[in-house]
Amino acid sequence: MDAVRTCIGSRRRAPRSSLLRVVALSDGSVVADPKAAMPGRGAWLTPTVEAYELAVKRRAFRRALRLERDPDTSAVHEYLAGLQSPNGTEPERPDMTEQAERLMDN
Numbered sequence: 001m002d003a004v005r006t007c008i009g010s011r012r013r014a015p016r017s018s019l020l021r022v023v024a025l026s027d028g029s030v031v032a033d034p035k036a037a038m039p040g041r042g043a044w045l046t047p048t049v050e051a052y053e054l055a056v057k058r059r060a061f062r063r064a065l066r067l068e069r070d071p072d073t074s075a076v077h078e079y080l081a082g083l084q085s086p087n088g089t090e091p092e093r094p095d096m097t098e099q100a101e102r103l104m105d106n
Helices: 049-057 060-064 074-083 097-105
Strands: 004-006 013-015 020-024 030-033 042-045
Touching (some): 042 060, 049 060
Antiparallel strands (some): 020 030, 020 042
């Protein structure tokens, strides 16, 4: 059974395996941690540009990572932009929210 986490952008719950972990570095930047193995405090984000933009708008990176000032999140945006399919659209990903909520009810 996969652990359930909450996206800092969309605030939707999903299995950990369908979210992207992001980590704050000591220089104040935030980077993607696709293998979820980097040390330090992390936060979880749905791997879409829309969720990233919501997180930036809500200042969720700063709050979730407990930072003193707004971080540089451009590396995360570049990573997410690289995940887009060649025709410029987001790759089709199944919505795991309903499944995650069913697992949480058990």
